[in-house]
Amino acid sequence: MTMAEKTSLMGQDWQGLLYSSGWRPGAGPLTVLEPATGQILVSVGLAGAAQVAAAAERAALAQPAWAALHPGARATILRRAADLLRQHQDEVAGWLVREGGSIQAKARLEPDHAVGFIEHAAAQALEPRGHVLPADPGTDSLAERVPLGVVGVISPFNFPLVLSLRAVAPALAAGNAVLLKPDPRTPVSGGLIIAKLFEAAGLPPGLLHVLPGHAEAGEELCTNPAIAMVSFTGSPRAGRRVGALCGENLKKVQLELGGKNPLIVLDDADPDLAAANAAWGAWLHQGQICMATGRILLQQKIADAVTDRLVERAKRLPVGDPHLNPDVALGPLITPQQVQRLDTIVQDSVKAGARLLAGGRINERFYAPTVLADVRPGMPAFNEELFGPVAVITTFQDDTEAVRLANATAYGLAGAVIGTDLTRARAVAAQIRVGHLHVNDQTVLADPAAPFGGFGQSGNGGRISGPANWDEFSTWRWSTVKTRPPAYPF
Known part of the structure; x- marks a missing residue:
């Protein structure tokens, strides 16, 4: 009996499934091996290019209503997700141990840290989003942050829960829809658990899609025209490929890569x-x-x-x-x-x-x-x-x-x-x-309130978390409102 058949978050059976406007079968099975033993732990649904393309279409349809929702309503859903994660952190820790090889101390720390990222994103949703600019009498001139639309997230195996949520949560808070491709070695702790948390928290359908897959799924995220941005955490080698594909498609990309x-x-x-x-x-x-x-x-x-x-x-x-x-x-x-x-x-x-x-x-x-x-x-x-x-x-x-x-x-x-x-x-x-x-500390530190990223082969200079979240997951829009149209000379 696999771990998925023994226990799963709030009764969810992950067997053969991915999440895209509800739980549905993938293009085939994605078998996950337990690192400590090499034995099969679970088999979830595999996403290929077709599943990513269909999810992008659904996300693009669902996103405008989410962006139009009052920010307080978005924050409420995020806080519910954080509360659910806190309630189920022991079960989540079990997945981190079995699926990712985490020691118990790290597996207990990660869900708690992830709660912090969700709660910070909930607070982010309520922050001021713009400026009133200088303008002539009779004109209102505004610079405001608006969502990008659909954001793709590609996350790694090592801190799968945190490194997925630190992008998923602020992207949702800013009014975007999200397609998450977790590492195929940790699709439950890096993805499907997150889908269940937000589903149970009341996130409307179509706004979060969890698509475990290999390079084919990642390349579709980078090339699909419905996806406005990709946030990638992983190796420099894979990051170069993601950056190149996004560049070819004139797509915003945030790369958080390795370190020495x-x-x-x-x-x-x-x-x-x-x-x-x-x-x-x-x-x-x-x-x-x-x-x-x-x-x-x-x-x-x-x-x-x-x-x-x-x-x-x-x-x-x-x-x-x-x-x-x-x-x-x-x-x-x-x-x-x-x-x-x-x-x-x-x-x-x-x-x-x-x-x-x-x-x-x-x-x-x-x-x-x-x-x-x-x-x-x-x-x-x-x-x-x-x-x-x-x-x-x-x-x-x-x-x-x-x-x-x-x-x-x-x-x-x-x-x-x-x-x-x-x-x-x-x-x-x-x-x-x-x-x-x-x-007077070592190098392994992160904080939901602090910007995170590096130079050179550590990334493309972008940052994530803290004050950087609005920079990454939204864009500026200038708008003006005049009391009456000008009388132009021709």
Whole structure:
């Protein structure tokens, strides 16, 4: 018996279904494997190009009435969805563990974090949406935010619930209809659960479509003329394809991609606190986070003390199936292919001169927490986003070298600096080219009220969440009203 047959959110059976103006069969089955075991977890409905095109047509018909609805009514539905998620967060956490390989702590955190994104979007719906512009007497001149129409959302597997809802909720709040394509490895926790929440909250039909699928479905989102914008979170390789297709179709696109995020530890830092931050940033969710601490830059004076503490932590952290053992600190990687890719990068870096101080071991679908020291620019572990539990250590002599190493990357998502002298730490941090920056913390941070995004291979410069939501999910319209038409000379 699959997990879907045992229990499902508010009695919903996901078997063979997708959501598009109601629950309906897909073009075929989409089989989801449990990362920890490789066993079939559930089979949902698969969306192809035809299903996306039909959903886009339905969404375009439903959206004008939603946009015309009083913003308070939209906010009420969003708040209901948040309340339902809060009520069912234990069940949602179970899906995050089984479907995405989340450890229990991360699986409990994610629904709570997702509630925050929905509630922030509900508040967004009630914010002022424009300006009264200077005008001649007898003329009203207004600049107002208006919805784009139909928004496509393509979300990843690693934080499937949050990274879907952080786009879906504000897009709906702004008056848009939404087509969501969750990652095919996490279609329930990244999509179908969201459909059920909003259906139960009273969202009118046609405004949210959840379409689990592969590249064919994603390409239709990017090319279908009824879809005005695509919000994409994923790898730089896939992001380039999404950006190219949207550009060819003169479509707005928001890209949030990968990261190779530096954590600089200055020589006046507390070694214990520095190691705790580095371990959390590098190993949380097996390192499968775009904000993961991808490079730990240690000033020479403190390097041995922090490295020793990281090695000790790596050797004692339990690894295993978080569904069977709720006390494990690291669960499985998402696929066996990712395990092999990660190990190749680690071993190639060792061949290039890095020292393997802990980990570097494969156990079926699991990878031990790993510490690599003496990593230098040019090595695979320094250059490549790992998406695995590897603490990559590079040392530096002075602040100038720390900044140079931090910026020696094609990415620019997150960065952090740890040090006791706040004036010095802030001066170092200010020179790092990233979209979000933290002093005396690690790199894995997000907040519904804060804009999120990066530079270079981390994205196209757009932002999502907080004040950026109106920028992304609406556009400016200028309108004037005159008491009577002008008498033009011809």
